Amino acid sequence: MTPLLQIRNVTKKYGGLTANNDISFDVSENEILSVIGPNGAGKSTLFKMISSFVPTTSGEVLFGGERISNLKPHVVARKGVVRTFQETTIFKSMTVRESVIVAQHLRAKASLGGYFWGSKAAKDDVVSFGKYADELLEFLGMSEISDELASNLPQGNLRALGVAIGLATGPKVLLLDEPFAGMNHDETMRMVELVRSVRDARGVTVLLVEHDMPAVMTISDRIVVLNFGEKIAEGTPSEIQNNEKVIEAYLGSADDEIGM
Amino acid sequence: MKNLTSKQLVGVGLFLFAVFVAVPVLIRITGRWDFYFTLTSVALLAIASAGVWLTFYIGRINIGQGAFALIGAYVSAILVVKGGVSFWISLPAAGLFAALVAILIGLPILRLRGVYFAMITLVLTQVVTLTALALPITNGAKGISSIPLPSGISIFGVPIIPDFAAMENTKLAFYYAACILMILTYAALYRLVNSRLGHLCRSMQQNEELASSIGVNISYIRIVIFAISSFFGGIGGAMFGSIAQSVYPSSFQVADSVNFMLNCFLGGLGYVFGPMLGTLVLYFGWDLLFELGKYQLLVYSLILIAVIRFLPNGLLSLRLGKGGPK
Numbered sequence A: 001m002t003p004l005l006q007i008r009n010v011t012k013k014y015g016g017l018t019a020n021n022d023i024s025f026d027v028s029e030n031e032i033l034s035v036i037g038p039n040g041a042g043k044s045t046l047f048k049m050i051s052s053f054v055p056t057t058s059g060e061v062l063f064g065g066e067r068i069s070n071l072k073p074h075v076v077a078r079k080g081v082v083r084t085f086q087e088t089t090i091f092k093s094m095t096v097r098e099s100v101i102v103a104q105h106l107r108a109k110a111s112l113g114g115y116f117w118g119s120k121a122a123k124d125d126v127v128s129f130g131k132y133a134d135e136l137l138e139f140l141g142m143s144e145i146s147d148e149l150a151s152n153l154p155q156g157n158l159r160a161l162g163v164a165i166g167l168a169t170g171p172k173v174l175l176l177d178e179p180f181a182g183m184n185h186d187e188t189m190r191m192v193e194l195v196r197s198v199r200d201a202r203g204v205t206v207l208l209v210e211h212d213m214p215a216v217m218t219i220s221d222r223i224v225v226l227n228f229g230e231k232i233a234e235g236t237p238s239e240i241q242n243n244e245k246v247i248e249a250y251l252g253s254a255d256d257e258i259g260m
Numbered sequence B: 001m002k003n004l005t006s007k008q009l010v011g012v013g014l015f016l017f018a019v020f021v022a023v024p025v026l027i028r029i030t031g032r033w034d035f036y037f038t039l040t041s042v043a044l045l046a047i048a049s050a051g052v053w054l055t056f057y058i059g060r061i062n063i064g065q066g067a068f069a070l071i072g073a074y075v076s077a078i079l080v081v082k083g084g085v086s087f088w089i090s091l092p093a094a095g096l097f098a099a100l101v102a103i104l105i106g107l108p109i110l111r112l113r114g115v116y117f118a119m120i121t122l123v124l125t126q127v128v129t130l131t132a133l134a135l136p137i138t139n140g141a142k143g144i145s146s147i148p149l150p151s152g153i154s155i156f157g158v159p160i161i162p163d164f165a166a167m168e169n170t171k172l173a174f175y176y177a178a179c180i181l182m183i184l185t186y187a188a189l190y191r192l193v194n195s196r197l198g199h200l201c202r203s204m205q206q207n208e209e210l211a212s213s214i215g216v217n218i219s220y221i222r223i224v225i226f227a228i229s230s231f232f233g234g235i236g237g238a239m240f241g242s243i244a245q246s247v248y249p250s251s252f253q254v255a256d257s258v259n260f261m262l263n264c265f266l267g268g269l270g271y272v273f274g275p276m277l278g279t280l281v282l283y284f285g286w287d288l289l290f291e292l293g294k295y296q297l298l299v300y301s302l303i304l305i306a307v308i309r310f311l312p313n314g315l316l317s318l319r320l321g322k323g324g325p326k
């Protein structure tokens, strides 16, 4: 069986700076794979190339055997590969529920014209979007804040909103860029459980960038480690924890510890 | 999406009554027949302003609506005068042609944001004026004059629209036609904003990156919106030309484009009916200050600045308060 996602010799250069150098690895269906590495290692850049937010300098990304790199972000999202953002990225004048409703537009059965004239299919869509939004928010434990304006949410909820928006699109692969940032330990552990159940209950394959090592070690099936744009290791959490190159990379940088 | 509330229905009813009954009656009583022309102009300018408002809705400042109004006016005039086409056919054709031009221009420029997009649109009106001066079909500086009044339309012998030339009171006929067009425009705008296309526009306006991450084809929607916006401009311009029975390269100028934009600011960018109110207030405000002579522009500008400074969400925010209906 071919892997769901294949990253093939992907390189990204910004002028003289090589943000990603010849990165290759596979992701199989239903896997939770984390990409870790010190600040500036090129993790977000890799995610942006997988979701076609930035073009690759060379190399390609295949999804189900089909190239998805160097396209447009919305095209890749339509195929089912959806990213969230490291920086706070929200629809600030929408409520949580409105955001989750608008994010479902890929599931629409009616055309834009159908919505304008109020066709039967459009009315059905509106009902089903609302229902699914409530269901999803309930699942994510966000029902209480569903009518809250996105711009009024505290940091921890903003991350969850990002995940909710990504999930609402009905993705096959979800790329989460630091979904636990700004969360305390309890919130993080709750999110870890949620991400797991997203995979288990919804069959979503998850790629994740995170600095929170305990969380990464708990949640990941496999881990890919980047350092200065190079892939230095790949393996299960225990393999990674005992990998000398990884330990060296992390000891070499001041603010990160891989220890558990 | 949601149906109108009963309060909104009453509002719409009152508005229709005022436009179609109260105004004509008042004009008859007071004998101020010139008001027909004024109000007809307001209605048509409000149609063009509705288009500008729509481009604001995708986060673009459009100071080029005069260009599309001018294009619409010329297309209609040429079709009617040189092609012998009925005005009522030329009207949608004018809108569609303006939309087509918008698609061609929009493809390269809609990628620009903020001030860059605004600056390019600011030039458009002048470009269309110069083109009209240069082309043979537009008759250069002489323009197109003596455009015949709209002819009647009947389907299977049933008159749908009467022949304007055969009417005693063409002013009233144009007033009604302009108001009906305006109401159709705003009804369409309201529907659009409250349908999925409107939601997608809002998502783009608030965050283009996030919108494309959820699969919104932002460049496509931008083009669609800019085309619809320019369609409104073309329709408004065509009707204007028909009332004036003439079109010149200077019929719509950069100042008009700026006014279309100001109408939106003044009425309120958050409200579908903002540009309609803005157009009315701005048009009458300018006339009311006529007495001030050479200080007219100065006082007018100061008042505008004050309104935009103290009512950043427009005049409608006064009545509807925060988070009023979209």
Ligand SMILES: Nc1ncnc2c1ncn2[C@@H]1O[C@H](COP(=O)(O)OP(=O)(O)OP(=O)(O)O)[C@@H](O)[C@H]1O
Pocket (backbone or CB within 6 Å): A014, A017, A018, A019, A037, A038, A039, A040, A041, A042, A043, A044, A045, A046, A086
């Ligand atoms: N648009 C860009 N132009 C130029 N350089 C960039 C650009 N985006 C990223 N870089 C550079 O590429 C390198 C990798 O950045 P990237 O954001 O992928 O790192 P990261 O691993 O996600 O880091 P962090 O953990 O801090 O989020 C950095 O040196 C960064 O400065």
Ligand SMILES: [Mg+2]
Pocket (backbone or CB within 6 Å): A043, A044, A045, A086
């Ligand atoms: Mg990053």
